Each structure stands twice: as structure tokens, then as C-alpha cells.
Amino acid sequence: MQIVRAYLRASTKEQNANRAKQQLQDFAAQHNLTITTFYAENASGATLNRPELMRLLSESSEGDILLVEQIDRLARLSNEDWDKLKRIINDKKLKIVSPELPTSHVLLEKEASFTSVVLHAVNNLLLDLLAATARKDYEDRRRRQAQGIQTAKQQGKYAGRKEDLSKQTAIKSMLKDKHSYNEIIESVGCSRSLVAKVSKQLKEEAA
Template identity: 55%
Template sequence: MFVRAYLRASTKDQDAERAKTDLQAFAKEKGLAIAATYTENESGASLQRPELFRLLADCQPGDILLTEQVDRLSRLNTADWDRLKREIDDRKVRVVALDLPTSHTMMTATSDEFTCRMFAAINSMMLDMLAAIARKDYEDRRRRQSQGIEKAKRDGLYRGRPENAKRNAAIMNMLKDGQTWSGIIDAAGCSRSTLSRLSKRLPER
């Protein structure tokens, strides 16, 4: 049994490794050590998370996915959460979250099949509930943000997100050098729509 820590933050401006010390202390308290740490800056509302799926691919049956909170694992809609849960279940990975006390029992091996099945069922139900709460929180924040933007637009106060001039200049230089879009996206962490917009600023050859 290996413990694999998953750390996530939504943007590159946030520190995804903020909770690493807490996870290490928790594992030590349970008499276990973290075998590997997987860190990424991606939205929890998206399944496009390479490090999460690398973690799952590395897992053997019985391994533990340890995370700080359930919302670090999922802010997914119902369909995507079901897909992720199937992946976790198919690989027989045990999810343990610091904010989900019922999951802490998954850190301890037991030969009692009935107890194992009972705790697994309870943990699955609690995971579903917290994942649903995390999704609602995400949607509520998005709705409030949208309402705030609309009000600011009506009041003539909205100017949009300031452009990252330094990053965009670097991207345009890469475009001028003939680098592939896929390579630029990987290097700069930008979206394809941003790349498309910046490419239109280049003088025609």
C-alpha cells in the first residue's frame, strides 16, 4: 500500500503545495509515509488534470489518494464526477481527505470484510455529498462573479482582466520563431483561444 498525495490549486498564481506539510504530518500520525506527491494548477471543475490521472495510473489496488479537501479532488459536475469515481473505483484506490473524517479509517488495513465494506460504503456516500457541495460552491461563486461583472458593466466600471503583457510578448516571440501551437501552450500555460488572439496581432508575412 502506497500513499500518494494530490495537491491542486486553480491558478498558477496560487500555491498548490500549500497543504503539503499538513498531508505529511497526517500520514506520519497514521504511521505511514507519502510515497509520491502530484501537484498541479488546474481547475477542479475540469477533468483535464494530467497529474491527477498520472497519480491514478501509478496506483496499485489498495493505494491511497491523500488530499487536503474533497474540493481539491473535485468541483466537477455530476457526469464528470461519476467518470472520475469510476476510474478511482476500477483501480481500487482509496480516497482519504483531511476534511472527511470517515475516510481516515481507509488509512488502516483490516481483515474484517464486513467492516471494510461498511466503511467503504459510508465513505463513498460522504464523498458524493462533499463533491456535490464543492460543485454548488463553485457554481455559486461563478454566478456571483458574473452578476458583479454585469453590474460593473452597467455602471461603466468594468475594464476586464488586465493583460499579462510580459507573457503575451513571450508568446508572440515564440510564434515569430515558428514554434508549434502545442509547444507554446505547454510552455506558456495559455489557452488555444489566447494563442489564436495573439497570432492575429502578428504582421502578415
């Protein structure tokens, strides 16, 4: 039986890393596979300092499938870090598969053929291309964001990042109803740190 490990990542703590879970489950079902484990975290794709990704790699065995929604969930890394990640993946002979990358779907086949070997090579080239594109997109957006902030500051219009009060209100209500942190994170689509922050506020208000 092929082991499928799904990796879910959101860039910011306020986003829901699990939003693509159903999409990946549907994709696996279409190929008669079952996802063994989900690894979800809120972390920047520009760093390898990702505990859940490292846990996935540590728990994986040779030939396991690493399923991601999009390649940029794995790779907005510098060339050096992308090479490090690929080396770990290749050493374990893991198979990176994504619904958005049709050439990767051949890796779901159990039996190797000449065609699958060729497509595997093509897939590796496309992975490098998509990783480079994802990194460039990340750097371009960061640069435009910095330029926008600088312009706003010069015009006296920059007020900093606003807190999402609607999320905090929802979190506060669920905490009062004794919901668990995991239930709140799943329902509201927020980070554990935000839930902890609101919980602390509630305790201070009650003191």
C-alpha cells in the same frame, strides 16, 4: 507497505498548489505512513483535463491511498465527470482519504473489519455528497462573479483582472539571480507560465 499518493491542486495559475504539502505530510506521519509521491498542479476542479491527476491514476496500483487536503481538490466536476473519475478510482480499488473526512481514515487500516466495511460504505455516500456540494459552490461562485462583472461593466467600473506586479518583481529578481523555474514557482507561489512571461520580458529588455 501502503502506497500513499498525495494530490495537490490550486484553482488558478497564480496560487501555490503545494501550500497544503506540509499538512498532508503531518497527517500521514500521524498515521505512521509516508507519502510516496506528490502530484501538484494548477487547474480548475471543474474539469477532468488535469495531467497530474491522470498521471496519478495511471501510476497507481490496486489498494493505493489517494490523499487529498479536501474533497473539492478532486471534485467540482459535473455529475457525468464525477462518475467517470469514481469509476477509474473504483476499478483500481484506490482509497480516497482526506484529513477533513474522518470516515475516510478507516481506509488507512490494513485489516478489514465489519465496522470498516460499514464506514467504507458511509464514506462513499459522503464523497458523493461532498462532490455535489463542491460543484454547487463552484457554480454559485461563478454565477455571483459573472453578475458582479456585469454590474461593474454597466456602471463603467470594470477594469478587468489586474496583474500581480509584486509577484512579477520577485520573479524578475530571482531570474536575475539565476534561480531555476522550480525554485521560483515554489518560493513565489506562481505558475510556470508567469515565470516564462517574465523571463521573456527580461530578454526583450536586454535585447
